[in-house]
Amino acid sequence: MPHPSSQRLMELYNEMQILLEREEKLRRETENLLQKARKVIDPRDEFNKWLRSLEGKTLKQKQYEYQDGKCAYCKETLRFEDAVVHHIIPISKLGRKANKPENFKLLHPSCNLKIGTQIIDFD
Numbered sequence: 175m176p177h178p179s180s181q182r183l184m185e186l187y188n189e190m191q192i193l194l195e196r197e198e199k200l201r202r203e204t205e206n207l208l209q210k211a212r213k214v215i216d217p218r219d220e221f222n223k224w225l226r227s228l229e230g231k232t233l234k235q236k237q238y239e240y241q242d243g244k245c246a247y248c249k250e251t252l253r254f255e256d257a258v259v260h261h262i263i264p265i266s267k268l269g270r271k272a273n274k275p276e277n278f279k280l281l282h283p284s285c286n287l288k289i290g291t292q293i294i295d296f297d
């Protein structure tokens with residue numbers, strides 16, 4: 175087999191450089207698109223956005239009244255400003271389906287931390 179000329183080697187090398195640059199550009203574009211997609215479909219983002227909406231705030235208020243101003247876990251008094259919305263079945267298990275009011279309880283932040291992603295029977 176004849177050796178490729180150094181001219182041919184240079185050409186191949188240049189082609190390879192162009193392909194690598196193209197690959198790098200595609201990789202970056204893909205990563206950007208994926209990041210955007212994740213923001214759109216991340217159920218946690220979706221939930222936080224919903225919680226800031228009028229509907230979310232209203233539902234949190236209703237749930238607070240329903241729980242009689244008490245933490246659903248330790249049953250102690252809970253200030254509305256402190257109340258965190260706990261998902262009974264966690265987002266990590268159910269994805270966006272976890273984001274419905276029947277799946278919410280209001281808790282102290284510390285109680286929420288204690289529970290983590292354990293599934294608790296609140297009643």
Ligand SMILES: [Zn+2]
Nearest residue numbers: 245248282285
């Ligand atoms: Zn509590």
